[in-house]
Amino acid sequence: xxxxxxxxxxxxxxxxxxxxxxxxxxxxxxxxxxxxxxxxxxxxxxxxxxxxxxxxxxxxxxxxxxxxxxxxxxxxxxxxxxxxxxxxxxxxxxxxxxxxxxxxxxxxxxxxxxxxxxxxxxxxxxxxxxxxxxxxxxxxxxxxxxxxxxxxxxxxxxxxxxxxxxxxxxxxxxxxxxxxxxxxxxxxxxxxxxxxxxxxxxxxxxxxxxxxxxxxxxxxxxxxxxxxxxxxxxxxxxxxxxxxxxxxxxxxxxxxxxxxxxxxxxxxxxxxxxxxxxxxxxxxxxxxxxxxxxxxxxxxxxxxxxxxxxxxxxxxxxxxxxxxxxxxxxxxxxxxxxxxxxxxxxxxxxxxxxxxxxxxxxxxxxxxxx
Ligand SMILES: [Zn+2]
Ligand SMILES: [Zn+2]
Numbered sequence: 391x392x393x394x395x396x397x398x399x400x401x402x403x404x405x406x407x408x409x410x411x412x413x414x415x416x417x418x419x420x421x422x423x424x425x426x427x428x429x430x431x432x433x434x435x436x437x438x439x440x441x442x443x444x445x446x447x448x449x450x451x452x453x454x455x456x457x458x459x460x461x462x463x464x465x466x467x468x469x470x471x472x473x474x475x476x477x478x479x480x481x482x483x484x485x486x487x488x489x490x491x492x493x494x495x496x497x498x499x500x501x502x503x504x505x506x507x508x509x510x511x512x513x514x515x516x517x518x519x520x521x522x523x524x525x526x527x528x529x530x531x532x533x534x535x536x537x538x539x540x541x542x543x544x545x546x547x548x549x550x551x552x553x554x555x556x557x558x559x560x561x562x563x564x565x566x567x568x569x570x571x572x573x574x575x576x577x578x579x580x581x582x583x584x585x586x587x588x589x590x591x592x593x594x595x596x597x598x599x600x601x602x603x604x605x606x607x608x609x610x611x612x613x614x615x616x617x618x619x620x621x622x623x624x625x626x627x628x629x630x631x632x633x634x635x636x637x638x639x640x641x642x643x644x645x646x647x648x649x650x651x652x653x654x655x656x657x658x659x660x661x662x663x664x665x666x667x668x669x670x671x672x673x674x675x676x677x678x679x680x681x682x683x684x685x686x687x688x689x690x691x692x693x694x695x696x697x698x699x700x701x702x703x704x705x706x707x708x709x710x711x712x713x714x715x716x717x718x719x720x721x722x723x724x725x726x727x728x729x730x731x732x733x734x735x736x737x738x739x740x741x742x743x744x745x746x747x748x749x750x751x752x753x754x755x756x757x758x759x760x
Pocket of ligand 1: 528529530531532533535536585586587588589590591592593
C-alpha cells in the first residue's frame, strides 16, 4: 500500500489545483500512449491516487482511514473498490489505449441486507432464511443474451474490434486514441436475436432465499460478507457479494455490554438484611440468585457464563445482576410496630437524634455559636 500523496508527490494539504498539476506531470511520463508499454501498473496507481484525492469526499475518507476506508465503502453503489479504469481513462483522455472488444459480462453489484436479530440469537448464534431481491443468470440463454440457438454476430462497423481509432486533443497534446464503437457499444458483436426471457440482459430478476448463519457474539452493525452470494452480473458475469448487516433488537430486561449482560434484581429490604434466594429470568431460563445477608442496594452478583457467546471461540460472557433493595412503600400497623421495635433495638428509632453529626449540622452548630 503506497501513500497517495507520496505517489503524486504533493503535500497532505495540497490544493486541488496542485493535485491536478502533479497528476498531469506524472501522467505525461506514464500514460501508455506516450510512455509505451511497461508503466501500466504505476500509471494505474497514480491514477487511482488522483481519482481519490481530486474528489473531496473520497479524499476525506482517505485522510481519515487510508485505503482501507475507501475499500470499506466500496461495493454499495459507489463501486469504488474495483475502479473501472477504462472509463476513467476515457474521461481523462477522451479515449485510452485500445484493449480489444469489451466483454458484455460484468460482475454484479454488491448488495446489503439488514437482518433484525434478538439478543438470544446473538447470545447463542442463529440460523436464518432471508428473502432477497436479486438477479440470477438467465436460464433460457445461459447468460449469452441471445435467443436460444443463436449467437452474437460480429459488428460490421468495427469488424469486431469494438473500437474506432481517431486523433484526439487532450491536455497531453494530440494523441491517437480509440473510442468505443457506437454500433456495438465496444463489444465487437451485436445481438441479432435478443433473448426474450431476459430482454438480452443475460440475467433475470428473482426473489431468492439465502441461508445465513449468524455467529454468537456478533456485534450490532456487523456486516457478514457472503462471498459470491450477491446478484449475478449481466451477460453471464460473476456473482457479486451479499452483505448481511446485523441489527440487534433491544431486550426488555437484559442490557448487553460486549459479551457480558447486565440486569437488575429488585429485592425487599428484609431479604437484603437476612439473605435469601431469588429466581431470576435469564437467557438460560430461570436461575436462582443467592443474596447474602447484609446485601446493599447496588451490590452486584455475577452469574458466570450466562452472557453472550464469544465470537468464534469457546465460552460465554457473564451475567451481572445489580441488586436493588426496595424499601416498603405501604406498611400496616402491625408491620409498623415491628419495624419500630427493630429500630429501637438497633438504636435507630430516630425520635430525637442526640447530636447532628452531619457536616451541615456541624456547620450550623458553628454558626450559631454552640
Ligand atoms: Zn436470456
Ligand atoms: Zn462495433
